[in-house]
Structure formats: C-alpha cells, structure tokens
Amino acid sequence: DGALHKRVLLQDSLRLRAVEQLLQSSEAINATLDQLHLSQIILHITLRQTGCQTGYLLLCEDDKQQLHLAHAADDTWKLLQPGYMIAHTTYSNRAPMVIDSPDALCASGNQQIRHGLSMPLRAHGDVIGVLLLCDDRPEMLRPGTQEMIALLANHAGTALHNAHLYSCLLYTSDAADD
Numbered sequence: 001d002g003a004l005h006k007r008v009l010l011q012d013s014l015r016l017r018a019v020e021q022l023l024q025s026s027e028a029i030n031a032t033l034d035q036l037h038l039s040q041i042i043l044h045i046t047l048r049q050t051g052c053q054t055g056y057l058l059l060c061e062d063d064k065q066q067l068h069l070a071h072a073a074d075d076t077w078k079l080l081q082p083g084y085m086i087a088h089t090t091y092s093n094r095a096p097m098v099i100d101s102p103d104a105l106c107a108s109g110n111q112q113i114r115h116g117l118s119m120p121l122r123a124h125g126d127v128i129g130v131l132l133l134c135d136d137r138p139e140m141l142r143p144g145t146q147e148m149i150a151l152l153a154n155h156a157g158t159a160l161h162n163a164h165l166y167s168c169l170l171y172t173s174d175a176a177d178d
Contacts, residue, residue: 035163039071042131042156047073049152050145052135053113054106058087059121059129059160067091067130077108077134083116087130090118094127096150105134112136117146119153123161131156 032038039057047055054077058067067087069079083105090097097118099105104112116134120127131153 032163035160035167036071038156038159038163042152042160043071043073046131046133046149046152046156049148050133050135052116052133053077054108054134056083056087056106056132056134057121057129058084058091058132060091060127070129074108077106077113079106079132080104083132083134086116086118087132090120090130090132091127094120096120096146098146100138105132117149119146119149121153121157121160123157128157128161128164 032041039059043055043057046052055073056069056079057071059070060067067084072079080103082101082103086097086099086101086105099114099116099118101114101116104114105116106113113134113136115136115138116132119131119133121129121131131149133149
C-alpha cells in the first residue's frame with residue numbers, strides 16, 4: 001500500500017512539473033505577435049520539452065491551402081520529401097501521426113531520421129499548419145510526451161493565428177495611410 005501511494009505521489013509530481021513547464025511555455029508564446037519570432041519560440045520550446053533532435057513548423061498559405069516551411073529548428077537538418085508528405089497527410093487528415101518511416105524524414109550530412117511525430121496546429125477549429133518533430137530514438141515520443149505536444153500545439157496554433165491577424169491588420173493600416 002505504501003509503495004502504491006509513493007508511486008501515485010511521484011506521478012502527480014511529474015504531472016505538476018509538466019503543467020508548470022507548459023504554463024511557462026504559454027507565457028513565452030503569448031509574449032510576441034511577430035510570426036517568425038513566434039515560430040522560433042514554438043520550436044525551441046517544443047524541442048526543449050521533448051528532447052527531440054530537430055523540428056519543423058509548416059503553415060498553410062491562406063489562398064492556396066498549401067503548406068510552406070515557416071521555420072526549421074536547425075539549419076543543418078534538411079526536411080526531405082517524405083517529411084513534407086507526412087506533414088501534408090497530417091494537415092489533410094487533421095490528426096496527429098506517429099512516424100516510423102522506411103524513408104528518411106530529414107537529413108544532415110550522412111545522418112538521417114526516420115522517426116517522428118506530426119501534430120496539427122489548430123486555431124478556432126481549423127488546422128492552420130503542422131508541427132513536425134523528428135528524432136532517431138522512437139522512445140522520445142512516448143504517449144505522455146504526445147499529450148504534452150498536443151496541448152502545446154493547440155496553444156501555438158491559436159498564437160500563430162493571432163500573429164497572422166495582427167500582421168494583416170498592420171498591413172491594412174499601412175495601406176490606408178498611403
């Protein structure tokens with residue numbers, strides 16, 4: 001009975017620590033309305049929280065319904081065609097995907113990564129982009145980590161949408177001044 005109680009306390013402590021980290025992450029995400037800077041912050045926080053090797057943020061272009069690479073966590077890792085295809089599948093299906101691919105998702109020199117997690121970014125019920133995390137250690141993307149990434153992705157999607165609306169407002173305001 002005592003061992004079970006200690007285990008429950010340890011799990012509660014770990015959950016509380018994860019929630020505290022998510023709260024701090026949310027504060028950092030809310031601190032900017034610049035979309036590029038926000039993309040950098042989101043990837044930095046996500047990689048720090050998960051320990052994944054690299055990641056990519058792909059956003060939808062409004063008029064074309066096509067994803068474009070908004071930011072890569074590390075310029076040494078190149079996102080390959082299979083990685084783009086998985087991001088597009090995640091976007092189309094509106095659902096996360098745990099990836100164990102026969103083809104490399106990304107590469108840096110001779111090193112290739114075939115494992116990852118692709119998470120839709122949502123804002124007001126719409127998918128506005130995809131967060132793609134890559135790591136050659138599939139155990140890095142445990143279910144608990146996936147839940148945390150899903151929470152972070154939902155918050156990030158709303159923040160990115162707000163940053164986009166803000167930039168549109170600035171553009172409209174500048175055009176009206178001319």
